[in-house]
Amino acid sequence: MTGTTTGVRPAPVPAVARRGRLPYVPVLVLLGILVVAAATAGIAFGSVPLPPGQVWGILLHRLVPSLVDPAWPPVRETIVMDVRLPRVVLGGVVGAGLSVCGMALQAVVRNPLADPMLLGVSSGATVGAVLVLVVNVSLLGAFSLPVAAFAGALVALLLVYFLARTGGRMTTVRLVLSGVATGEVLSAVAGYLIVSSGDPRKTESALRWMLGGLAGITWDLVWIPAAAVLLGTGALLGVSRPLNLLLAGEEAAASLGLNVHRFRAALFVLVALLVGAIVAVSGSIGFVGLMMPHVVRLLVGADHRRALPAVALLGAAFMIAADLAARTLTAPEEIPIGILTALTGGPFFLWLMRRKAAR
Amino acid sequence: MRETGTPATLRAEKVSVVIGGRALVQDVTFQVGPGEVVALVGPNGAGKSTLLRTLYRALRPTSGRVLLDGEDVWRMPGRRLARRLAAVLQETPGEFDLTVYDVTAMGRTPYKRAFQGDDADDRRIIMDALESLDVADLAEAPFDRLSGGEKQRVLIARALAQGTGTMVLDEPTNHLDMRHQLDALQQVRRLGVTAIVALHDLNLAAAFGDRICVLNAGRVVATGPPAAVLTPALLEEVYRVTADVHSDPRTGIPQISVMPYGRSASPGADGRPPK
Structure with missing residues (x-):
């Protein structure tokens, strides 16, 4: 019997060594630098290359005009401010x-192994987008496409929600199955609409939308997903402790004071709305939502209080870099970004997994 | 010593659980007094886990009430109950690379508001809990990689970190070797908390329970001090085994030895069991 341990004070744990993983703040700063670097490159490269110094000159000039003298042709300012910056x-x-x-x-x-595209929401958005692109349902001018896509996402959200929730309970298995089934049905609908259109140009535009892309974005539109993501991430940070409890399991989470079924349903709605708002402007871009969380857990651990800010930064940097590649690798043609995220993401993910297994 | 809450009186009143037309728990009434340790025993499928689930708010009883100091636990906010009653369960965090520290830190959740971080007190409570279960040196280890026994001890540490006056433990000695079985239960006793512990090992139940509550087919069939409850007649009725109960000469605690099937109390003349 070792009753002695309780009387002994544990040695004070040094703050840095408290976690076995990389120190958190430096990792966060590094990720922040990564975002800035990716954004700078994203603005500098393109059909008209700009020196990075000039990019920052233009941005700073816009913020504080007195700080930098405009020594560049005005067209460059247009490229930075109206074309590349909103896209970045x-x-x-x-x-x-x-x-x-x-x-x-x-x-x-x-x-x-869950991916946001698993919720069925993105397939709903696809049906909405295809209706505009192929069937020419167009009520709101330039906003028709994102609005229809978001409406489709909402329909899918409601379907999955009511299929998954029975008697106030929402189990994980029902949620996944409802999401996958709804997604399959809606994908079939979208596929039928595309195939039956008989117009190759419409088919191509629909296919391109489905594979994802950030082209043609303007300031008029970009603020909507930006606000949604900002608010949504803030809300998720607020519930990062309950999110941790979900990892412990349903019963354990309940015993730690969480109303699991209500929380899960609320989170599903929040995440589905966010995904809807994102997919509506970018198409369904797979792999990012599956891969980035894994990388971040390897870096800073699974505690959501630490992992959520890190994953937001890493995801931002990754997507900016992926979009840069999508529009420059085969210029003037653009590769759908969903293809690039899957092509680069898959092997990277496998490498990480193998490395982890070997450790 | 560690900050635990005030031990409360935990009472189940005519609790029944019916799932899919089957009564898993029927009309169970029992009470655990402040600081008392009650061992809940019974054969597989007797309804032990189901009954415990109604206590820590994972399963609402079909009828009846669960009272903590007279207050219906199903009518209070989950967080408030979680500050007064902790549970040690079989369920473990899955493949998410949580460290032992992360898992134990979850015990502090009921005390925290949104955006509120862990302070020095929380960290000390978490490390103390790990220390007293002999797993402090594993704080940085991935929970996934631990042995079954180490996992079990970390989950008990999490309940300790929850700082409650009452604990519900479902088979907390599963996967533990003899020393750690004794350690874990000793730890619970030493805290002085009100505890109800589901146990399979009747000798452990006799050694650590102030009282034993026997559940069979969803009903309480006996409650009382170990020596009064654990009789050959009851073991025959509930477990369908022939057992010998004798009192340990040093401690007076009842000891149970079970006769294997097909053996009589005295072996055959050749020393081998009769065919």
């Missing part, structure tokens, strides 16, 4: 949003 901002927003959604969803269904 959107990339950051989409990447951060999908990544935090993926992390939250993985906790909600308690399965590290």
Whole structure:
């Protein structure tokens, strides 16, 4: 019997060595630098290359005109401010949003293999988008496409919600199955609409939308997903402790004071709305929401209080870089970004997994 | 010593649980007094876990009430109950790379508001809890990689970190070797908390329970001090085994030895069991 241990004070634990993983603040700063670097590159490169110094000159001049003298042709300012910056901002927003959604969803269904595209919401958005692109349902001019996509996402959200929730309970298995089934049905609908259109140009535009892309974004639109992602990430940070409890399991979470079924349902709605708002402007971009949370857990651990801010930054940097590659690798043609995220993401993910297994 | 809450009186009043038309728990009434340790025993499927689930708010009883110091636990906010009653369960965190520290830190959740971080007190409570279960040196280890026994001890540490006056423990000695079985239960006793512990090992139940509550087919069939409850007649009725109960000469605690099937109390003349 070792009753002696209780009387002994544990040695004070040094703050830095408290966790076995990398020190948190430096990692967060590094990720922040990564975002800034990716954004700078994203603005500098393109059909008209700009020196990075000039990029920052233009941005600073816009913020504080007295700080920098404009020594560049006005057209460059237009390129930076109206073409590339909104696209970089959107990339950051989409990447951060999908990544935090993926992390939250993985906790909600308690399965590290969950991806935001699993919810069925993105398929709903696809049906909405296809209706505009192929069937020419167009009520709101330039906003028709994102609005229809978001409406489709909402329909899918409601379907999945009511299929998954019975008698005040929402189990993880029902949530996943409802999401997958709804997604399959809606994908079939979208597929039928595309195939039956008979117009190759419409088919191509629909296919491109489905594979994801950030082209043609304007300031008029970018603020909506940006606000959604900002608010949504803030809300998720607020519930990061309950998110941790979900990892402990349903019963343990209940015994620690969480109303599991209500919390899970609320989180599903929050994440689905966020995914809807993101997919409506970017199409369904897979792999980011699955992969970024894994990378971040390897870096800073699974505690959501630490992992959520980190995953938002990493996701933003990754998506900005991926979009840069999508529009420069085969210029003037653009590669759908969903293809790039899957092509680069898959092997990277496998490498990480193998490395972890070997450790 | 560690901050635990005030030990409360935990009472189940005519609790029944019916799932899919089957009565898993029927009309169970019992009371655990402040600081008392009650061992809940019974054969597989007797309804032990189901009954315990109604206590820590994982399963609402079909009828009846669960009272903590006279207050219906199903009518109070979950967080408030979690500050007064902790549970040690079989369920463990899955494949998410949580460290032992992370898992134990969850015990502090009921005390925290949104955006509120862990302070020095929380960290000390968490490390104390790990220390007293002999797993402090594993604080940075991934919970996933631990042995079954180490996991079990970490989950008890989490309940300690919850700082409650009452604990519900469902088979807390599963996967533990003899020394750690004794340690874990001793730890619970030493805290002085009100505790109800589901146990399979009747000798452990006799050694650590102030009283034993026997559940069979969803009903309480006996409650009382170990020596009064654990009789050959009851073991025959509930477990369908022939057992010998004798009192340990040093401690006076009842000891149970079970006769294997097909053996009589005295072996055959050749020393081998009769065919």
